[in-house]
Amino acid sequence: MRSPYFDDGHAVFREEVRAxxxxxxxxxxxxxxxxxxxPGAVWKLLGERGYLGLLHPRAVGGGERDLFTSIVFLEELGRTGCGGLRAAVSVHAYMATHYLAQVGGxxxxxxxxxxxxxxxxxxxLAITEPGAGADLSGLGTTAVRDGDHFVVDGAKSMVSNGMxxxxxxxxxxxxxxxxSPRGATGLSLLVVDTALPGVARTPQRTLGWRSAGTATVTLDAVRVPADRLIGRLHNGFYYLMRGLQLERLVAATLALGGMDHTLDDLxxxxxxRTVAGDALARKQALVHRVADLATDLAAARLLxxxxxxxxxxxxxxAVECSMAKLHTTELACRLADTALQLQGSHGYVESSAAARAHRDARAATIAAGPSEVMRDLIGRAVLNERATHLL
Ligand SMILES: Cc1cc2nc3c(=O)[nH]c(=O)nc-3n(C[C@H](O)[C@H](O)[C@H](O)COP(=O)(O)OP(=O)(O)OC[C@H]3O[C@@H](n4cnc5c(N)ncnc54)[C@H](O)[C@@H]3O)c2cc1C
Incomplete structure (x- = not known):
């Protein structure tokens, strides 16, 4: 499809990533x-290809490529239909390491x-805790300065790549x-090496995104060198609010690719499949449902x-990132649900692409900010007239 956002170089890159x-x-x-x-070998392959540092600076081996190169990569990653892989890679390359690239020394x-x-x-990226998720002001894992170390105590949950x-x-x-109206105060970002004494991990078996190896992590008097602080002390909320916009854009882009895969499969x-001598693709009731989903997907892609x-x-x-995340991830759930329904029992078999899409799509309306929080942000911006350009 021709697009004002992509040039021939992006098309060549898309073919390379797809192959x-x-x-x-x-x-x-x-x-x-x-x-x-x-597996570890796959990470090395992705690294050798430059796919783990497309946005990162050349000084650290990154590609410093334009954002639409990443959009191509993420759409193609989504098109694998493997939610666990796409979560694992995007958390590594666009979420956790983003903070090191932006404000790390x-x-x-x-x-x-x-x-x-x-x-x-x-x-x-370890933000969520058993006692606090969407509300960052409730985070309770503490880091107390002791000489040239921080002593970290607490627990994190739902950590993708955690294992x-x-x-x-x-x-x-x-x-x-x-x-305060300006957000959650008193938070900082710290790099915690998982080899340090006091770090313990337990697998959390999730409904989908399984290859992301989700874990709970307990941090028991972990002594972290003070120079592992990312950016400035107490500025964590500010960094997270900026990083979360990219996270939401990435989630939306991955959802587009996931929907391409589900629609292809359907x-x-x-x-x-023939029923009563006719291909299902010729039944108007089904054709119209596919038409609606394909139209919604095209509109979502433009957003x-x-x-x-x-x-x-x-x-x-921020408002558009929330809209893109909300709209694509909820559409992906609807599309996965319809794809499963229209494939009957074939879609309900656990190993089918439709069943996997169904499990994986569910995760994305929660991770990186639940839909309710997205609606809250968008609605408040619209009502406060901060987003009048959208109306
Ligand atoms: C598959 C998956 C992978 C994840 N990976 C990571 C990761 O790598 N690192 C990490 O730190 N976290 C990760 N998360 C956690 C994710 O960020 C949180 O689940 C999310 O922020 C919501 O927090 P919570 O689950 O504690 O829900 P809660 O904050 O307890 O909220 C529960 C529900 O209440 C509603 N709700 C919450 N706040 C509001 C509000 N303000 N207004 C209206 N309704 C609201 C929503 O429906 C929400 O789903 C992951 C989650 C999933 C599902």
Whole structure:
């Protein structure tokens, strides 16, 4: 499809990524999902190809490519139909390491970011806790300064890549929690090496996204060198609010690719399956449902690409990022549900692409900010007239 956002270079890159994923990922992705992990060798391959550092600076081995190169990569990653892999890779390359690239000092970049870009050290983002998720002001994991270390105590949950990560970009409380209109105070970001004494991980078996190896992590008097602080003390909320916009844009883009995959799979089934001597693809009731979904997907793609374009201009389009995330991830649930329904029992078999899409799509309306929080942000912006350009 012709688009004002992509040039010939992006088209060539898309073919390259698609061929790589077809050869190195698609034949094995179902096994990784069953094994709850993405093997280390795959991370190295992704690193060698430069796919783990497309946005990161050249100084750490990244590609410093434009945002739409990443959009191409993420759409193609989504099109593998493997939610666990796409969560694992996006958390590593666009979420956890994003903070190191944006505000990490030279030493942190050398020690953690550069090997992460090469696929040699795996990153995870540890924000959510058993007692607090969407509401960051409720985070309770503490980091108390003791000489040239922080002593970290607490627990994190739903950490994607948690079982295999070499380090966690961790939200910790370094100051008092005060709810203010400007957000949650007293939070900082710290790199916690998972090899440190006091770090313990337990697998959390999730409904979908299984190869992301989700874990709860307990942190028991973990002594973290003070120079592992990312950016400035107590500025964690501010960094997270900026990082979350990219996270939401990435989630929306992955959902687009996931929907492409689900729709492709459904198309193949409806064409091949005959009922009472006629292909299902010729039944008007089904044709219209597919038409509606394809139309919604096309509109969602425009919203995501436009949001990416705004983001690439250096704006921080928070409302559009929330809209893109809300709309695409909820549409992906509807599309997966219809795809499963229209494939009858074939879609209900656990190993089917429709069943996997169904499980995986559910995760994305919760992770990176639940739909209710997205609606809250969008609704408040519209009512406060901060988003009149959208109306
Ligand atoms: C598959 C998956 C992977 C994840 N990966 C990571 C990860 O790598 N790192 C990480 O730190 N976290 C991760 N998360 C956690 C995710 O960010 C949280 O689930 C999310 O922020 C919501 O927090 P919670 O689950 O504690 O729900 P809660 O905050 O307890 O909220 C429960 C529900 O209440 C509603 N709700 C909450 N707040 C509001 C509000 N303000 N207004 C109206 N309704 C509201 C929503 O329906 C929400 O789903 C992951 C989650 C999933 C599902």
């Amino acid at each position: 790589f994923l077809a050869a190195e990922v698609l034949p094995y992705a179902a096994d990784w999902e069953n094994q709850d992990t993405v 030279d030493d942190l970049r050398r020690t953690y970011l550069a090997p992460a870009v090469r696929g040699e050290r795996l990153a995870a 295999t990560a070499d380090f966690l970009v961790t939200a910790v409380r370094t100051g008092t929690a005060v709810r 198309r193949g089934f409806l064409r091949a 995501v690409h436009h949001t990416a374009w705004l983001y690439a201009q250096g704006e921080l389009p």
